[in-house]
Amino acid sequence: IRVSFSTSGGLLPKGSFIQFANHPKIYMVTTNVTANSGERILNIFPKLYRALNNGTNVRHPGSASSPQLNYFPATDNLNGIKYEDGILYNPGTIKLIEAI
Secondary structure, three states, X not given: OEEEEOOOOEEEOOOOEEEEOOOOOOEEEOOOEEEOEEEEEXXXXXXXXXXXXXXXXXXXXXXXXXXXXXXXXXXOOEOOOEEEOOEEEEOOEOOEEEOO
């Protein structure tokens, strides 16, 4: 994806989560991207959920509004922390399903 940054000198590191304005989907950056003025290539995973319009803002950890995961809890969650003889035995697990 071709993007333009409004500031320069920053780094959007590999593994960062991003979200495009007006898109519910969360994406992960797969390569380091230096935020210099001008166009840069932004590699993401998974592929785009839907097409972007020119000028679409990108939310990232350093932006004014961070990405926000919208989700549903799975119905087969194992909730609760378990102790055995006063020692943490199982911290429990939860499964989240991304709402897109």
